Amino acid sequence: MCVMKDENRFDLAVIGGGPGGYLAAERAAAAGLRTVLFEKRSLGGTCLNEGCIPTKSFLYSAKLYSGALHGEGFGVHADALGINHPEVLARKNKVVAALVSGVAMKMQSGKIQVIAATATLKNRLEDGFAIEADEIKYYAKNVIIASGSEAIIPQIPGVKEGINSGRVVTSREMLDIKSIPEKLTIIGGGVIGLEMADYFNTAGAEVTVIEMLDKIAGPFDAEISGILQKELSRRGIRFMLGKRVTQITVENVVFESGDGEETTPADIVLLSIGRRPVTEGLGLETLGIEMDRGAIITDDHMRTNVMGIYAVGDVNSKLMLAHTAYREAEVAVENILGKNDVMSYEAVPSVLYTYPEAASVGETEQTAKEKGVRFEVKKLPMAYSGRYLAETENGRGICKLLINEKEQVIGAQLIGNYASEIILSACVMIESGLSLETFKKVVFPHPTVGEIIRETMFV
Numbered sequence: 292m293c294v295m296k297d298e299n300r301f302d303l304a305v306i307g308g309g310p311g312g313y314l315a316a317e318r319a320a321a322a323g324l325r326t327v328l329f330e331k332r333s334l335g336g337t338c339l340n341e342g343c344i345p346t347k348s349f350l351y352s353a354k355l356y357s358g359a360l361h362g363e364g365f366g367v368h369a370d371a372l373g374i375n376h377p378e379v380l381a382r383k384n385k386v387v388a389a390l391v392s393g394v395a396m397k398m399q400s401g402k403i404q405v406i407a408a409t410a411t412l413k414n415r416l417e418d419g420f421a422i423e424a425d426e427i428k429y430y431a432k433n434v435i436i437a438s439g440s441e442a443i444i445p446q447i448p449g450v451k452e453g454i455n456s457g458r459v460v461t462s463r464e465m466l467d468i469k470s471i472p473e474k475l476t477i478i479g480g481g482v483i484g485l486e487m488a489d490y491f492n493t494a495g496a497e498v499t500v501i502e503m504l505d506k507i508a509g510p511f512d513a514e515i516s517g518i519l520q521k522e523l524s525r526r527g528i529r530f531m532l533g534k535r536v537t538q539i540t541v542e543n544v545v546f547e548s549g550d551g552e553e554t555t556p557a558d559i560v561l562l563s564i565g566r567r568p569v570t571e572g573l574g575l576e577t578l579g580i581e582m583d584r585g586a587i588i589t590d591d592h593m594r595t596n597v598m599g600i601y602a603v604g605d606v607n608s609k610l611m612l613a614h615t616a617y618r619e620a621e622v623a624v625e626n627i628l629g630k631n632d633v634m635s636y637e638a639v640p641s642v643l644y645t646y647p648e649a650a651s652v653g654e655t656e657q658t659a660k661e662k663g664v665r666f667e668v669k670k671l672p673m674a675y676s677g678r679y680l681a682e683t684e685n686g687r688g689i690c691k692l693l694i695n696e697k698e699q700v701i702g703a704q705l706i707g708n709y710a711s712e713i714i715l716s717a718c719v720m721i722e723s724g725l726s727l728e729t730f731k732k733v734v735f736p737h738p739t740v741g742e743i744i745r746e747t748m749f750v
């Protein structure tokens with residue numbers, strides 16, 4: 292039987308302790324709301340435990356190793372180099388543990404009650420909602436759903452058997468794998484597939500990426516994807532584009548294209564064809580919360596169709612990125628506090644932390660054309676930056692800015708190291724809507740790779 296006590300009454304209940312959930316709880320508590328947060332697995336969610344942070348920890352080891360391995364061009368010689376995967380894994384676990392405990396400390400210092408259990412929305416009450424977790428009832432005036440997403444498991448013959456045997460995995464298992472497979476086949480050439488391909492290739496696996504589209508890196512600018520594919524191919528990653536996987540056998544992955552059926556051997560098969568919102572068991576049907584293709588529908592205030600219930604992060608499927616979840620969480624909390632904050636998706640960057648890095652924000656040439664927007668492209672090789680040239684051997688990086696008729700930046704795409712950091716300046720340009728003339732007056736530090744943005748403005 293469920294019981295509800297007075298201490299279980301809150302201003303806000305947050306379901307999910309990932310970036311969307313923990314930031315919402317933090318902001319709400321700081322503003323004085325009595326807040327409870329439910330997390331069924333681990334604080335930090337996908338991002339800290341099995342997403343952004345673990346992959347970047349792996350990739351930094353790969354970057355250090357590659358740098359030393361190819362150091363001759365820079366006058367650096369090293370003998371007996373190697374990647375020790377168990378040590379890379381141990382370091383990743385240490386970084387994750389430190390960040391997760393940091394989130395726990397923030398919850399504690401904000402006096403946020405954290406309930407380590409699965410939460411289910413029950414019924415609407417006079418002034419709020421009832422939520423159940425571990426057979427205890429909680430009451431909250433407002434609810435933020437931040438239940439995140441999970442890897443899509445394709446219905447391909449052999450997948451189920453492969454998962455049961457441990458040979459077919461998702462990114463979750465791949466980030467905890469104890470040894471480097473000899474032959475790794477990755478199904479899906481999007482951001483997650485490519486970052487995994489980069490690390491495991493550098494660490495010694497023979498990597499094949501099978502992608503259904505005719506380009507890698509999903510919505511990234513076609514020219515940037517092409518350069519990245521060449522760079523990764525040069526380092527030994529094999530790409531099979533325009534191919535559809537039809538079966539996974541005990542030894543092979545079977546795929547087809549217009550030319551017929553082909554196979555590639557694989558010790559481990561990584562499924563990375565996308566992610567879908569986690570909504571099962573949340574009790575959304577009970578309250579009549581509207582969904583579209585499995586995602587909770589939200590407006591630009593992060594409101595669902597049920598007043599008092601908000602949804603942020605991957606569960607609304609708008610842009611499945613941690614930084615989107617952070618900002619959406621802030622918008623939801625501000626609106627709960629009675630302020631009119633609005634979510635804007637125009638200047639949300641996407642980053643690929645491969646070697647070389649790539650980053651994109653706003654329109655690409657392809658999307659601008661589709662929308663009928665008139666624009667001019669300003670483009671320069673990254674080698675126009677002195678620091679890029681000093682630090683990169685044979686780099687083929689480029690920087691592209693898309694400018695509209697009002698002389699505003701509407702898109703930026705970069706490939707080359709530090710792109711992940713440099714893209715921020717383009718985000719500010721797009722979000723502010725200020726003219727190119729204004730940004731031409733900004734002084735950039737020298738020498739930085741970021742100066743490429745300044746150089747490109749003057750093309």
Ligand SMILES: Cc1cc2nc3c(=O)[nH]c(=O)nc-3n(C[C@H](O)[C@H](O)[C@H](O)COP(=O)(O)OP(=O)(O)OC[C@H]3O[C@@H](n4cnc5c(N)ncnc54)[C@H](O)[C@@H]3O)c2cc1C
Pocket residue numbers: 306307308309310311312329330331332333334335336337338339341342343344346408409410411437438439440462483569572573603604605606611612613614615616
């Ligand atoms: C391999 C990989 C690499 C990635 N790299 C990047 C990157 O570099 N940059 C980037 O921006 N994004 C990256 N992402 C995406 C990023 O991890 C997500 O966009 C982000 O974690 C979404 O945050 P969220 O709060 O919406 O959900 P999540 O982080 O998924 O958190 C949701 C939480 O809710 C909990 N939960 C679900 N249902 C319930 C319930 N009923 N009761 C209680 N708890 C519940 C879950 O256990 C989970 O902890 C990556 C993802 C993966 C898989």
